[in-house]
Amino acid sequence: MKVNFWYSGSLIVSIIVAIPILTVFSSFFENTSNYFEILKNTFLIEYIINSLFLLLGVLFFTFILGIGCAYLVSFYNFPGSNFFKWALILSFAVPPYIYAYSLTAFFENYGTAFTILKSVFGDGDYNKSIPKFDGMLGAILSVSFSLFGYVYILTRASFYYQSQNLIELGKNLGFSKFKSLTSIILPSARPAIVAGLSLVAMETLSDFGTVSFFGINTLTTAIYNSWIAFDDLAFANQLSFYLLIFILALFILENFSRKKAKYHSPAKGGFKHKEKINLIGTKSFLAFLACSLVLFFSFIFPLSQMLYWTIIFPKNFFDLNTQQLFMNTILLVSLSSLVLIIFSFISNYGNRVSRSKFLNILTIFSVSGYAIPGVILAVAFITFVAWFDNEVVNFFEFKSIKKFFIGSILGLVLVYFVRFYSLACNGLRSGYEKINRSIDESAYLIGYSKLKTFLNIHVPYLRNSVLLVAILVSLEVIRELPITLILRPFNFETFATTAYIFASQDLLEAAAVPSLFLILIASFFILLTSKYILRDDNE
Amino acid sequence: MSKNYLEIKNVNFKAGGKNKVKNVSFNIENKGDIICLLGPSGVGKTTILRTIAGLEKIQSGTIKLKDNILSSAKSHVEPEDRNISLSFQENSLFPHYTIEKNIYLGTERKNLKNKKKINPKKIIKLLNIGKILDKFPHQISAGEAQRASLARSLVTQPDLLLLDEPLSNVDQSFKEEIQVQLKKILKDLKITTIVVTHDSYEAFYLGNKCGLILDEKLKQFDDPYNVYHFPNSIEVVNFLNRGILIPAKVTGENSLENIDLGIIKGNFIKHYPKGSNVQLLLQPEDLEHDDKSNLKLEVIDRKFRGTNFIYTLKTKNELHVPVFVHSHHVHQHEVDEKFGIKRPIYIDHIVCF
Numbered sequence: 051m052k053v054n055f056w057y058s059g060s061l062i063v064s065i066i067v068a069i070p071i072l073t074v075f076s077s078f079f080e081n082t083s084n085y086f087e088i089l090k091n092t093f094l095i096e097y098i099i100n101s102l103f104l105l106l107g108v109l110f111f112t113f114i115l116g117i118g119c120a121y122l123v124s125f126y127n128f129p130g131s132n133f134f135k136w137a138l139i140l141s142f143a144v145p146p147y148i149y150a151y152s153l154t155a156f157f158e159n160y161g162t163a164f165t166i167l168k169s170v171f172g173d174g175d176y177n178k179s180i181p182k183f184d185g186m187l188g189a190i191l192s193v194s195f196s197l198f199g200y201v202y203i204l205t206r207a208s209f210y211y212q213s214q215n216l217i218e219l220g221k222n223l224g225f226s227k228f229k230s231l232t233s234i235i236l237p238s239a240r241p242a243i244v245a246g247l248s249l250v251a252m253e254t255l256s257d258f259g260t261v262s263f264f265g266i267n268t269l270t271t272a273i274y275n276s277w278i279a280f281d282d283l284a285f286a287n288q289l290s291f292y293l294l295i296f297i298l299a300l301f302i303l304e305n306f307s308r309k310k311a312k313y314h315s316p317a318k319g320g321f322k323h324k325e326k327i328n329l330i331g332t333k334s335f336l337a338f339l340a341c342s343l344v345l346f347f348s349f350i351f352p353l354s355q356m357l358y359w360t361i362i363f364p365k366n367f368f369d370l371n372t373q374q375l376f377m378n379t380i381l382l383v384s385l386s387s388l389v390l391i392i393f394s395f396i397s398n399y400g401n402r403v404s405r406s407k408f409l410n411i412l413t414i415f416s417v418s419g420y421a422i423p424g425v426i427l428a429v430a431f432i433t434f435v436a437w438f439d440n441e442v443v444n445f446f447e448f449k450s451i452k453k454f455f456i457g458s459i460l461g462l463v464l465v466y467f468v469r470f471y472s473l474a475c476n477g478l479r480s481g482y483e484k485i486n487r488s489i490d491e492s493a494y495l496i497g498y499s500k501l502k503t504f505l506n507i508h509v510p511y512l513r514n515s516v517l518l519v520a521i522l523v524s525l526e527v528i529r530e531l532p533i534t535l536i537l538r539p540f541n542f543e544t545f546a547t548t549a550y551i552f553a554s555q556d557l558l559e560a561a562a563v564p565s566l567f568l569i570l571i572a573s574f575f576i577l578l579t580s581k582y583i584l585r586d587d588n589e
Numbered sequence: 590m591s592k593n594y595l596e597i598k599n600v601n602f603k604a605g606g607k608n609k610v611k612n613v614s615f616n617i618e619n620k621g622d623i624i625c626l627l628g629p630s631g632v633g634k635t636t637i638l639r640t641i642a643g644l645e646k647i648q649s650g651t652i653k654l655k656d657n658i659l660s661s662a663k664s665h666v667e668p669e670d671r672n673i674s675l676s677f678q679e680n681s682l683f684p685h686y687t688i689e690k691n692i693y694l695g696t697e698r699k700n701l702k703n704k705k706k707i708n709p710k711k712i713i714k715l716l717n718i719g720k721i722l723d724k725f726p727h728q729i730s731a732g733e734a735q736r737a738s739l740a741r742s743l744v745t746q747p748d749l750l751l752l753d754e755p756l757s758n759v760d761q762s763f764k765e766e767i768q769v770q771l772k773k774i775l776k777d778l779k780i781t782t783i784v785v786t787h788d789s790y791e792a793f794y795l796g797n798k799c800g801l802i803l804d805e806k807l808k809q810f811d812d813p814y815n816v817y818h819f820p821n822s823i824e825v826v827n828f829l830n831r832g833i834l835i836p837a838k839v840t841g842e843n844s845l846e847n848i849d850l851g852i853i854k855g856n857f858i859k860h861y862p863k864g865s866n867v868q869l870l871l872q873p874e875d876l877e878h879d880d881k882s883n884l885k886l887e888v889i890d891r892k893f894r895g896t897n898f899i900y901t902l903k904t905k906n907e908l909h910v911p912v913f914v915h916s917h918h919v920h921q922h923e924v925d926e927k928f929g930i931k932r933p934i935y936i937d938h939i940v941c942f
Contacts, residue, residue, distance in 0.1 A: 484684075485684070486679060486680070486681060488677040488679055488681035489681055489682075489683060489684070491639075491642075491644050491668065491675070491677070491681070492675075492677065492681040492682075492683070492738075492741075493683075494643075494644070494667070494668040494669045495642060495668055495669070495671075495673065495674050495675050495742075495745075496674070496694055496695050496697070496741070496745055497669050497672075497697070497745075498669060499669055507683055510685055511683070511684060511685045
């Protein structure tokens with residue numbers, strides 16, 4: 051095996067990404083403080099039960115919402131069906147923790163719902179009649195409305211590629227629409243549904259902002275607390291290890307399911323597009339109503355709540371240095387996207403050129419960083435830097451490197467890099483998979499060097515993939531909370547951290563302004579990517 | 590200094606770490622010669638081309654071009670430094686460039702400066718792809734993509750051109766015309782070429798020499814006429830599928846006898862002692878139709894091939910013998926009827942195993 055620039059580059063990238071993951075695993079053998087004993091005898095079981103309960107609740111709701119909407123827009127024509135097709139993905143713009151703020155703000159005592167009722171019906175004791183969505187139910191609803199988009203997008207894509215022949219086969223066998231749905235349509239889309247639900251599951255278990263806002267103790271908050279409150283990094287890592295095993299199992303399931311999905315994708319020949327059924331009358335209205343309600347609750351409701359508060363409390367808007375927050379957010383977005391794209395390119399091309407099995411396995415391992423909750427990654431990163439500083443830097447009597455990595459932009463971008471490497475790497479890889487190897491070889495044979503092939507053939511061809519990756523990374527960075535919260539430099543805030551800090555101080559009205567900006571910027575990025583996310587062809 | 594233009598000596602061709610073709614040696618003596626490699630799918634023909642192009646490495650033997658070592662166990666010249674062009678069987682056009690840009694990229698090659706330039710327009714006209722120049726690869730048919738890829742390879746004016754099933758996706762009606770034009774241009778420009786194909790007629794037409802790859806070996810490397818008429822092994826006979834082997838006994842210097850067909854006369858290409866039991870190669874053109882003959886065989890199949898018919902006849906001992914008859918010859922025999930074979934049977938060159 052020839053060791054060259056591309057191979058070495060790819061190897062280094064994969065090793066850097068793998069370090070936090072390995073740190074979590076290695077922590078299993080370290081000593082912990084008494085916190086572990088205390089927790090084991092008191093709340094650990096509750097944390098685990100809470101995590102599972104949240105997971106099951108979210109999976110149930112996202113299954114119903116995601117599949118229901120995907121089914122309606124894929125198989126039927128009704129007023130606004132084309133609009134709903136893309137509008138429903140706007141729910142991604144609202145992170146679960148901001149949804150939680152909106153939910154609380156609307157239904158709390160003397161909240162927005164109370165104000166509306168009062169303005170319509172006059173004074174009254176409405177607080178008793180307004181339902182309360184807090185605690186576990188609030189968390190389940192917040193996470194579900196924010197994440198059902200994963201199930202919706204993947205299931206809709208799968209429904210889209212279901213051939214008309216399959217549907218006609220059902221009719222030919224005399225199946226009713228419901229029977230066709232349960233016997234043909236859903237089983238055919240099973241890999242996509244499982245893939246969507248796996249992503250939802252991973253995100254739910256990683257969630258920190260929502261559960262901490264509602265005061266629900268889950269494994270993720272336990273990790274955060276063991277580090278923040280008890281200063282026990284080793285135990286935080288050990289808890290992470292258990293959660294990681296659980297998440298990796300889901301990740302493997304998701305990966306397995308994706309492979310199957312690929313297997314089931316239609317061949318170019320013989321694929322016949324479905325003709326949508328035109329709904330009329332009550333059915334058409336009900337379909338419209340269902341999609342409208344989902345759009346309303348997932349996007350318009352939180353957006354309106356934040357907008358409402360921003361308008362009625364303008365002081366919060368003027369007090370907030372939005373320009374600085376915007377600049378900080380854009381700085382993180384630009385740096386992260388740039389770093390991720392450059393290194394993902396090196397990694398992908400290194401893998402392609404070297405064809406090394408070892409490198410390929412290492413890359414697969416390193417992309418599992420996406421499955422690790424941000425809290426765990428941040429803690430693992432601090433653990434590793436501390437270890438490296440104590441063991442290696444001290445040994446050579448160099449100056450401490452902690453300040454360069456902890457509480458710095460560099461450290462923050464580095465952990466974003468690990469967290470979102472899978473997104474960037476897989477995004478470029480799927481672009482690369484469309485370039486036949488013989489294209490590279492043709493370039494070599496007309497005299498192109500590897501670098502020239504990379505620059506003149508791959509980069510221009512993959513420009514759409516690069517754009518998509520950049521936007522998706524930006525979207526994730528804008529919404530990201532725990533990593534930013536733990537690793538950001540002193541006095542460096544983003545819209546997400548500002549919203550969280552206000553909300554954690556019970557200043558929900560003040561949290562509305564940064565939340566509104568976050569939703570608007572994220573919506574802008576979603577609209578930019580919608581044509582790629584919802585593409586209906588094989589391009 | 591070796592007199593060969595290309596010299597391949599004791600090379601094991603590998604793909605994906607596995608041996609595909611072992612211990613291969615052959616030469617191309619003169620610049621401008623065309624060599625065709627024939628063999629069934631998956632036998633390793635493409636691997637040979639890829640290795641010569643430098644896309645695969647070798648662990649033993651040597652590959653020399655114009656007396657320079659390109660590949661050996663110790664050295665490997667990178668593909669971009671070889672001036673060898675490979676036209677792939679699958680679409681290998683750059684997807685983000687138009688067909689015209691794809692073809693003209695071939696003219697950018699560094700070492701073209703000192704060469705007499707080929708006019709790309711001439712190649713484009715020859716391959717009849719003028720109408721698709723402003724299209725992108727995904728907008729054209731597989732056959733057009735193959736011709737565009739061939740055009741790009743030709744304009745690079747390589748020292749060695751490697752063509753992997755170059756016309757496999759081209760329509761039959763257009764194929765023969767392109768074969769003629771391709772051969773002409775390769776000869777005119779004196780471009781030394783190795784063509785991989787599974788079509789024996791294409792190989793026999795294009796090649797100065799043909800190599801047959803079977804069972805991980807180069808079984809025969811010879812003139813097309815010799816490959817067809819003097820196959821050197823039963824495997825080659827079976828691959829070409831243009832005749833059958835029937836049991837016979839050598840009865841003299843110029844004769845042998847088969848129990849169903851009787852005495853067969855002709856010229857042995859190899860000496861066999863009288864009384865030897867052999868397998869005789871009987872090709873469709875070796876037998877002649879003659880209904881007046883007393884040697885009658887039962888028709889079990891009749892294939893119309895335009896210019897000719899191929900009858901399959903059954904002997905008493907269940908041998909299935911092919912017979913070639915011109916289309917216009919009077920021979921309208923149906924299945925199950927009797928078909929006369931002219932006697933005495935005379936075969937110009939008798940091939941036995």
